[in-house]
């Protein structure tokens with residue numbers, strides 16, 4: 001499809017190992033766990049995890065009966081499947097967030113952690129997530145904050161050319177974007193979400209703090225600082241909990257929708273799903289639905 005924005009492809013990446021497990025990111029992982037505990041509803045039916053990667057956060061969604069792990073990268077999903085196993089509880093779907101292969105309003109929850117960061121058309125992705133959520137369902141979004149304290153200081157000292165205060169995203173490396181919090185809130189609202197709560201996260205993401213202070217103390221300090229998130233956002237990472245505006249609607253019929261023609265419900269018929277409207281064929285390999293358009 002030629003209207004697809006460029007994708008930051010993690011195919012073949014060892015991100016989970018090199019960045020998280022061997023990259024000294026225990027602090028970042030722990031404070032994200034705290035934020036998710038605070039924001040996730042106690043229970044739910046079907047959660048969509050957008051850009052699930054290798055499933056680092058998936059075990060944190062224990063309140064939901066079923067979780068769909070969606071990622072553009074097949075190899076990330078293979079790693080997630082190796083970690084979490086094949087079961088009724090999880091469904092693995094390779095797809096593009098700009099073309100979600102689901103019927104409208106089928107999920108009652110969604111998360112998108114460390115993914116907006118890679119999206120050239122972030123607002124479009126938010127609209128697509130909104131489309132597949134039921135009214136009143138919960139969406140938890142993490143984004144990288146351009147107006148963080150370090151960027152503000154660097155800008156004041158003229159060690160950074162771009163302004164942290166202007167509303168547009170900053171692409172500091174190809175397909176790596178930081179966002180202004182007010183812009184993200186505006187996009188969420190115009191996409192049909194109501195922002196409920198914000199937590200600022202990873203305040204102490206600096207080598208010096210990590211070297212000098214014990215992990216438990218850093219996590220405790222961040223847990224307290226997170227609570228200022230509704231008042232101001234000066235941390236490098238922000239978590240937002242939003243819900244979908246609108247009244248309850250009748251349950252949708254079907255689950256998959258053809259991402260190519262966007263017209264027909266796709267019958268769930270592994271090892272191959274065939275669109276009855278446009279004839280596009282999508283394979284299911286080793287338990288992973290490949291619903292990418294390629």
Ligand SMILES: C[S@@+](CC[C@H](N)C(=O)[O-])C[C@H]1O[C@@H](n2cnc3c(N)ncnc32)[C@H](O)[C@@H]1O
Nearest residue numbers: 010051052053056071072073096097113114115
């Ligand atoms: C930084 S990783 C985050 C993974 C996971 N959420 C975590 O926090 O550990 C970003 C993930 O987003 C996925 N991604 C990037 N662009 C995407 C797109 N257009 N559609 C679906 N997934 C995408 C990448 O494949 C990658 O696995």
